[in-house]
Amino acid sequence: MLLNEFESKEMLRKAGITVIDTRLVSSQKAAIDTAKQIGFPVVMKIVSPDISHKSDVGGVRLGLTNAAQVGKAYREIINSVKAKVPNAKITGVTVQAMAGAGVEVIIGMSKDAQFGPVMMFGLGGILVEVLKDVSFRLIPLERKDAAEMIREIKGYALLQGVRGQPPADIAALEKLMVKVSVFIDKNPQIKELDLNPVIATKDGVIAVDARIVLE
Helix, strand or coil: CEECHHHHHHHHHHCCCCECCEEEECCHHHHHHHHHHHCCCEEEEEECCCCCCHHHHCCEEEEECCHHHHHHHHHHHHHHHHHHCCCCCCCEEEEEECCCCCEEEEEEEEEECCCEEEEEEEECCCHHHHHCCEEEEECCCCHHHHHHHHHHCCCHHHHHCCCCCCCCCHHHHHHHHHHHHHHHHHCCCEEEEEEEEEEEECCEEEECCEEEEEC
């Protein structure tokens, strides 16, 4: 059973894992009101159990800076999805805060038939598919395991700061990975988990997108 993005984030948030402020709406007015509450700029994304790649069907809008843009984006998202996937069940649209700049990383988990839950860490966003720069450990993780995983990837230099960019808060990233490990340990019904991207900055870390699959 695949939880939608909003459900996944709510489950993580209740477990004390920092996720970006994300709310589910089902009308244009609610989208505008919610965006005003969250504060601009915002991101909007379609929520549907029948759509896994939201961008491919015109289901994502980024960097919306005012109410008029949010209202227009809501209409465009719904119309685009209905045109491209006519039979898709539309749960609603998420409105979320726009994350600041930082290094995008992925924290994932899948269950190995022999060893059980395994955690993955690496560079996130589209880079995870292109570079496959990742490390793995069995769950449960200790802090030293998280530290080793972070330092094993080739992209570790990005987290240390390059070309004048400040280094990311590595300690906060280690703590997040341990929290995710505890979360998985306490919820054995979770089959797969992806936090991608997690934005790592000098001020901390925050999960921007989340996906959870239950047994």
